[in-house]
Amino acid sequence: MKAIAIEEYGDVKNLHEIELEVPKLAADEVLLENYATSINPIDWKARLGYLKGMFDWNFPVVLGWDVAGVITKVGDNVIDFKVGDKVFARPDIYNDGKKGAYAEYVAVKEDKLALKPNDISFEEAAAVPLAGLTALQVIEDRLKIKKGDKVLIQGGAGGVGIFAIQIAKYLGAYVATTASKKNHDFLKSLGADEVIDYHENKITDVLSGYDAVFDTINAIDDGLAILKADGRLVTIAGKPTAEQKIGSKDVSEWWLQPNGKQLQQLTDLIVSKEVRVIIDSVYPLTTQGLRDAHEKSQSGHAKGKIVIKVK
Ligand SMILES: NC(=O)c1ccc[n+]([C@@H]2O[C@H](COP(=O)([O-])OP(=O)(O)OC[C@H]3O[C@@H](n4cnc5c(N)ncnc54)[C@H](OP(=O)(O)O)[C@@H]3O)[C@@H](O)[C@H]2O)c1
The missing domain is CATH 3.40.50.720 (NAD(P)-binding Rossmann-like Domain)
Structure with a gap:
């Protein structure tokens, strides 16, 4: 699958398109075909190496911790979600550094997922979790x-x-x-x-x-x-x-705790129009797209969320 990864810590030029194996699933995970992800300041902080003390990643590292997509496979112990469900999540940050969301497929633990309401697009959904x-x-x-x-x-x-x-x-x-x-x-x-x-x-x-x-x-x-x-x-x-x-x-x-039930609670506020999703800009899942999106985020003046359209 296509993914955008960093081969070492540093500036945006370190973001490159690579080919990576589709993630293997644990029993409590689902595999999503990724339709959209979004940028958070943690992405460029990680790219610059600021998270070295927290995660001992092996390069290449795939960043990105928001995902919205369609389930294509479920692990043996998954109960509440099935193939074909449209979902979104803030996935866990894995120690192997390979399971970020700048990729065409993303593995996510079931307890991090919420169903995407039909009222919002995949781009809007990807702007919400983190x-x-x-x-x-x-x-x-x-x-x-x-x-x-x-x-x-x-x-x-x-x-x-x-x-x-x-x-x-x-x-x-x-x-x-x-x-x-x-x-x-x-x-x-x-x-x-x-x-x-x-x-x-x-x-x-x-x-x-x-x-x-x-x-x-x-x-x-x-x-x-x-x-x-x-x-x-x-x-x-x-x-x-x-x-x-x-x-x-x-x-x-406070450090965010990913949580599917709370994401569902947030979804209800969005569906009832108590909360609007605000998107600053949308970039493609390409080397240039990710470099531009990181620069925009690092400028410190995005208005709402910067989204990456994957599919
Ligand atoms: N601990 C956690 O779990 C966690 C989770 C999420 C985020 N974070 C951190 O929280 C911070 C904010 O995240 P974010 O996603 O909201 O970032 P963001 O989207 O990049 O924030 C951009 C906004 O910051 C405003 N801004 C910049 N400097 C400012 C200042 N001195 N005073 C007031 N506003 C200022 C800008 O407003 P104007 O354009 O109007 O100037 C811009 O709208 C980041 O450091 C991020 O890493 C931590």
Whole structure:
């Protein structure tokens, strides 16, 4: 099968098309014919070698951790899914480094899958799992946002921010967010109550007394400064220091846990139109397509998700 892989860590020129064997299935996995995947910042961070300490991959390494496609094969222990099902997932990150989603076929554990609703395309579905699950797990499970809470979501126009704003509004929160001016009207149309231009204003000058902060940009001190004494902060972009953890405020980091049941919950919000999927751009599964998509993501100014159309 065709795949796009890196042969060593480094810049986008290291992304190349290769031929790879279709993944062999474990008993609890299904094989998907991949229709679409999407780019997340972890992809270019991995390409640059920032995940070396977490994963001991052998080259060539296939990146990519969102997938939407059609099941072509099921493992012996798979119960809830069958050949022909249209599904999507944030697959596990495997230690062999070969099972990423920049490929025509992807193996995924059954418990990571959700059925793709007919209302959304494969491209839209591929934009959801990694960013959407991160937003859901932080807003609902970690920050425990409830009606009337005041929450700041940093980086509102990014892949995670867009889902987080909509989920927090669905739960009844007052939502402030940060973005460049060109994105303000757009983020208000998604429900944000207040948008701060981070190029012109420091959040510490304009916000205070917040119940919760979702930090997506590693600005933990700023987040802590605007919280109430018993406020909560979760970061997905940094690591709180021992000093930042002292005191009455609850500060922690979060790493997404792939989960098919929660992806189904997110799907229900999309089908009921509580949550819209926002796509910045679509690129093909080619060497050039992946290089362009990585550059776009690494620019730090995508509006929503960057998608790769595979089929
Ligand atoms: N721990 C985990 O499990 C986990 C999961 C997902 C993501 N992450 C991490 O979370 C971060 C965000 O991910 P993402 O997918 O949302 O990234 P993204 O889509 O690349 O984010 C792009 C957005 O960031 C905004 N931005 C850039 N600098 C900003 C700043 N100083 N203040 C406010 N907004 C700023 C830009 O807004 P403007 O264009 O409006 O300036 C742009 O819309 C990344 O570091 C990623 O690696 C971690």
